Amino acid sequence: MSRQTSRLDAKKVNSELLTLTYGALVSQMLKEIDNTDDVNKQLERIGYNMGVRLIEDFLARTGSNRCLEMRETADKIQQAFRLYLNMQPTVTSWSSAGDEFSLVWDQCPLSEWVEMPNNGLKYCGLIPGAIRGALQMVQLDVQCWFIQDQLKGDAVTELRVKYIKRLEDAVPAGED
Amino acid sequence: MTIYNMYIFDRYGTLLYYGEWNRTKQSGMSREEEGKLMFGMLFSIKSFVTKISPLDPKEGFISYKTSKYTIHHLETPSGLKFALNTDNQAQGMRELLKKIYSDIYVKYVIRNPLCGIGEPIISELFKTKLDLFIKQAPLSAARAS
Numbered sequence: 668m669s670r671q672t673s674r675l676d677a678k679k680v681n682s683e684l685l686t687l688t689y690g691a692l693v694s695q696m697l698k699e700i701d702n703t704d705d706v707n708k709q710l711e712r713i714g715y716n717m718g719v720r721l722i723e724d725f726l727a728r729t730g731s732n733r734c735l736e737m738r739e740t741a742d743k744i745q746q747a748f749r750l751y752l753n754m755q756p757t758v759t760s761w762s763s764a765g766d767e768f769s770l771v772w773d774q775c776p777l778s779e780w781v782e783m784p785n786n787g788l789k790y791c792g793l794i795p796g797a798i799r800g801a802l803q804m805v806q807l808d809v810q811c812w813f814i815q816d817q818l819k820g821d822a823v824t825e826l827r828v829k830y831i832k833r834l835e836d837a838v839p840a841g842e843d
Numbered sequence: 844m845t846i847y848n849m850y851i852f853d854r855y856g857t858l859l860y861y862g863e864w865n866r867t868k869q870s871g872m873s874r875e876e877e878g879k880l881m882f883g884m885l886f887s888i889k890s891f892v893t894k895i896s897p898l899d900p901k902e903g904f905i906s907y908k909t910s911k912y913t914i915h916h917l918e919t920p921s922g923l924k925f926a927l928n929t930d931n932q933a934q935g936m937r938e939l940l941k942k943i944y945s946d947i948y949v950k951y952v953i954r955n956p957l958c959g960i961g962e963p964i965i966s967e968l969f970k971t972k973l974d975l976f977i978k979q980a981p982l983s984a985a986r987a988s
Contacts, residue, residue: 724949727949
């Protein structure tokens with residue numbers, strides 16, 4: 668069985684393939700949808716749907732348990748970035764209440780070789796969507812948005828994650 | 844050892860999958876009703892166990908045993924519940940459940956875009972792989988014990 672897991676881990680693809688595929692997706696969406704805001708919304712939605720599935724893969728691979736506080740969650744998100752995008756964002760700028768933090772990175776495989784038209788597009792909009800979707804499946808309601816973006820001329824890309832509430836266990840069906 | 848049957852629930856209590864291998868006595872109600880009953884019981888035991896535990900429960904509810912069968916329970920952080928019904932001699936079922944989750948469920952349901960999330964699993968591939976996995980399981984467990 669251990670051989671099987673190592674084969675699973677070894678299934679790596681060149682990140683250029685991902686970069687270009689994602690680029691093709693975004694440019695196609697820009698062609699088909701006139702309004703950039705709608706493109707942003709769609710990217711977020713695609714990300715959300717990916718996150719909902721990705722979390723199961725993440726849990727199965729890492730055997731993680733439930734997080735008891737946001738710092739643990741931040742570590743896990745960092746781990747997921749390493750696992751799926753081979754990048755190591757830094758976790759910084761904790762709010763004093765400990766319910767808000769930033770993920771900062773200066774290189775992301777998704778946005779390599781990208782030059783941005785100045786039209787309000789959030790090119791990496793998939794990532795916050797995926798984080799929100801994945802965390803929702805482990806009963807954490809969060810908000811995710813970019814406050815700095817390299818593609819818009821900032822020095823680094825900064826993604827803010829804010830904890831909103833813990834979603835409660837569902838009651839068994841038939842009790843409503 | 845014998846594996847009788849297995850239930851997979853999502854966190855809303857939907858019966859995602861029911862698999863049966865060596866069950867000789869049926870409950871006499873519809874599968875849907877039986878699923879609800881099962882989920883309700885797992886849900887209650889889980890909250891009972893957490894509330895009554897004198898120490899901080901780490902793994903929570905793992906299994907219960909009667910004179911005839913043992914139900915092994917695994918809940919993932921994403922709220923999926925796996926309940927496996929075996930005879931009382933079965934060992935190492937928790938590892939088996941974890942493998943079913945990571946090697947079968949994630950591989951053939953989560954990575955299959957045609958399988959909706961939160962919908963009962965109708966994928967034949969999943970069924971075949973699971974049956975195969977269960978058939979191979981007793982041998983490896985017997986060797987280990």
